[in-house]
Amino acid sequence: MRSLRLVLLGYRGGLRNAGLRLLAITAAVSAAVIAWNQPEAAASTSLMLASLYARIFGIAACLNASAIAIRDLDPKTGGIFRSKPVDGAHWVLLNWATTLLVWVTLLGVALGGGMAGRLAQGDFASIGMYSLGFARAASVLTVLMTLSFALSRLFRSPLGAVIAVFVWFCAMAGARFLPEMAQPEFMQNRELFWSLAAAVLAPTALIVERGRRGELRQPLPALGLVALLIGGVLLGSVRAESRYAKVGEAAATIWDQMGMQHIELGKRVPGFWLPDGRGGTVRTAAFPGKILLIYLFTAEDLEAGRVLTALDRVRKKYGDSGVQPIGVCLSLDHGDGYALANTSGLGFPIGADLSTRKAGTPPVSAMADAYNAQILPYLAVTDRRHIVRHLGSDARPSDGELDRLIQQRLMEEPE
Amino acid sequence: MGVEIEQLTKVYDGKVKALDGVQMTAESGVLGLLGPNGSGKTTLMSIMATLLDPSSGTIRVDGLDVRTKKPEIRKRIGYLPQDVGLYPNLTVQETLDYMGLLYHLDDTRDRQDRIERALQRMNLTHLRDRQIQTLSGGMRQRVALAQAVLPQPSVLIVDEPTAGLDPEERIRVRSLFADLARDCLIVLSTHIVADIEAVASSLAVLRFGTLRFFGTPEELLNSLEGRVWMVDAPVGNRPKEMAEGFLETGLFRTREGIQLRGVCETRPCSDAVTADPNLEDGYVWLMAREHHA
Numbered sequence: 001m002r003s004l005r006l007v008l009l010g011y012r013g014g015l016r017n018a019g020l021r022l023l024a025i026t027a028a029v030s031a032a033v034i035a036w037n038q039p040e041a042a043a044s045t046s047l048m049l050a051s052l053y054a055r056i057f058g059i060a061a062c063l064n065a066s067a068i069a070i071r072d073l074d075p076k077t078g079g080i081f082r083s084k085p086v087d088g089a090h091w092v093l094l095n096w097a098t099t100l101l102v103w104v105t106l107l108g109v110a111l112g113g114g115m116a117g118r119l120a121q122g123d124f125a126s127i128g129m130y131s132l133g134f135a136r137a138a139s140v141l142t143v144l145m146t147l148s149f150a151l152s153r154l155f156r157s158p159l160g161a162v163i164a165v166f167v168w169f170c171a172m173a174g175a176r177f178l179p180e181m182a183q184p185e186f187m188q189n190r191e192l193f194w195s196l197a198a199a200v201l202a203p204t205a206l207i208v209e210r211g212r213r214g215e216l217r218q219p220l221p222a223l224g225l226v227a228l229l230i231g232g233v234l235l236g237s238v239r240a241e242s243r244y245a246k247v248g249e250a251a252a253t254i255w256d257q258m259g260m261q262h263i264e265l266g267k268r269v270p271g272f273w274l275p276d277g278r279g280g281t282v283r284t285a286a287f288p289g290k291i292l293l294i295y296l297f298t299a300e301d302l303e304a305g306r307v308l309t310a311l312d313r314v315r316k317k318y319g320d321s322g323v324q325p326i327g328v329c330l331s332l333d334h335g336d337g338y339a340l341a342n343t344s345g346l347g348f349p350i351g352a353d354l355s356t357r358k359a360g361t362p363p364v365s366a367m368a369d370a371y372n373a374q375i376l377p378y379l380a381v382t383d384r385r386h387i388v389r390h391l392g393s394d395a396r397p398s399d400g401e402l403d404r405l406i407q408q409r410l411m412e413e414p415e
Numbered sequence: 416m417g418v419e420i421e422q423l424t425k426v427y428d429g430k431v432k433a434l435d436g437v438q439m440t441a442e443s444g445v446l447g448l449l450g451p452n453g454s455g456k457t458t459l460m461s462i463m464a465t466l467l468d469p470s471s472g473t474i475r476v477d478g479l480d481v482r483t484k485k486p487e488i489r490k491r492i493g494y495l496p497q498d499v500g501l502y503p504n505l506t507v508q509e510t511l512d513y514m515g516l517l518y519h520l521d522d523t524r525d526r527q528d529r530i531e532r533a534l535q536r537m538n539l540t541h542l543r544d545r546q547i548q549t550l551s552g553g554m555r556q557r558v559a560l561a562q563a564v565l566p567q568p569s570v571l572i573v574d575e576p577t578a579g580l581d582p583e584e585r586i587r588v589r590s591l592f593a594d595l596a597r598d599c600l601i602v603l604s605t606h607i608v609a610d611i612e613a614v615a616s617s618l619a620v621l622r623f624g625t626l627r628f629f630g631t632p633e634e635l636l637n638s639l640e641g642r643v644w645m646v647d648a649p650v651g652n653r654p655k656e657m658a659e660g661f662l663e664t665g666l667f668r669t670r671e672g673i674q675l676r677g678v679c680e681t682r683p684c685s686d687a688v689t690a691d692p693n694l695e696d697g698y699v700w701l702m703a704r705e706h707h708a
Contacts (some may be wrong), residue, residue, distance in 0.1 A: 078498025
């Protein structure tokens, strides 16, 4: 109870910071305006906002957490706290939890603005989209803020924030050059980075801080916990490594098989088996006798998000006539495809191409190879026998163009 | 009970000797630590408050060694550093609540009672809902003092409490110490003699990290008996024929002109008359004596 009360008091004080309030309110208003103006690409917009705000709030949180981590170490002003009879580890964790709570709240306010923008248009599906986006952004923020806080406390210097922010900038700017495992934003690296953050925070609080304050009397339980967390990091690394290694193996993997196919007009469309994030698979073979509209896109592309909405309209209009859209999300972050598949409210399947190495131009992935997609988004249309009848790079068809495309197919192949 | 210091030495980075062989004991009342800036007062206070470890020697606070009993000592002390780093966005009430919880005052009713008493004692009741950042320096100092007395400490360590305060606040803070000294030992460091003149029951004077005087204020004053002189002179015409050893400790304007006050082993000039010594005389005399030595 004492800890909870202390955290809540600190939290209340933290939220009174006028600068932080202004940041959150500005972000919320901006998000509301953006979300309001993108009704056609609501799901992609929620992803984009979540990713953007994870970065903005994450970097701000890293800097703020670092300042808070060493606030009481100021030789002049900090003595009032360091002279209190509170256990060193407890004190570190209290400050960490308070800072985290403040920043997660601010992030929630900011993304809540986006949700409000959608709800104002009666789009209740946005609750799920923005909730998931918030959860993903909060997860990234938590990891990086924790690293910044713990390293700053460990080094007794703002160097911790410098390291955390520098690593993050490198990860963001050098996504093509760094191993995927070094990307704190990617959902597939969650286990690794969560355990890493915990493995830095725990020894800082339980061993280093207690040692510095002359309170480290029974180090064995703390050492045991730290060993456990280090084990978690190793396990997380191995799992992440195996996840990526699977994609890069020379042959015999499902991805290589998919990538070795070649799309050609008049030939059968390359088949695929893509995860949908719910334990299921998205496959061409699941839709025999249907006209397929296979849409390859990247999650950051808002225009592609608009086309996804248009494809859903097509499904509603022509679904009974045997027209089936399929989305394929090419993203380095596996969570993007899953998020769209699970929260967008679209009535057609979206699979994630986990072999994506580059989502820019030209994209690099098994699906991009198989479909010869040089520029995303990319649309392939088949007939009922899944023979390719139309191909298009940089595909941003309007509703009318989609209608014409489908009506032409239906004229050639009525039910 | 109190504070016992034996042969205390603190060396920073193996080079700078901040304290050198300091030795003293105080049990109750107010122990005034006097000394110029850089004399080692803050270092001594920080060691007492368990924020620094001594290089050699020992300090026992309430009978507990600061090297080995830090957590226990922290429960028994109140500490008010020179610069108070309270959370600017918390209100006075919340600040005291926060500090009370850090002092393990877990019983809500007991904590609130203590907060109430501290607010009343420090004349802060009407400010309880004000955020710290909106308070003046003196008000913040009183809040900091209020948090320091929440645990009803055995030893209250106060470092330069009146620095930066206006005269009115300074007087108010001084009178608070006189009140608090009934309940605990107050170790009060300052370079302003007037801060402790009326309240100190024992006095330690530090210079360059060494203890130059330790005793009661009366002992210091007695040692100056017959050595403090007053000389009247017209404005702008200070007496020229002063004895070489005359150490000026004050200069006052009177209706007739000016009055010079100082310490001297012998009558400094024919017009000089003896005066009752005060701590200011004693402090200046101690500093100058060491300087000449």
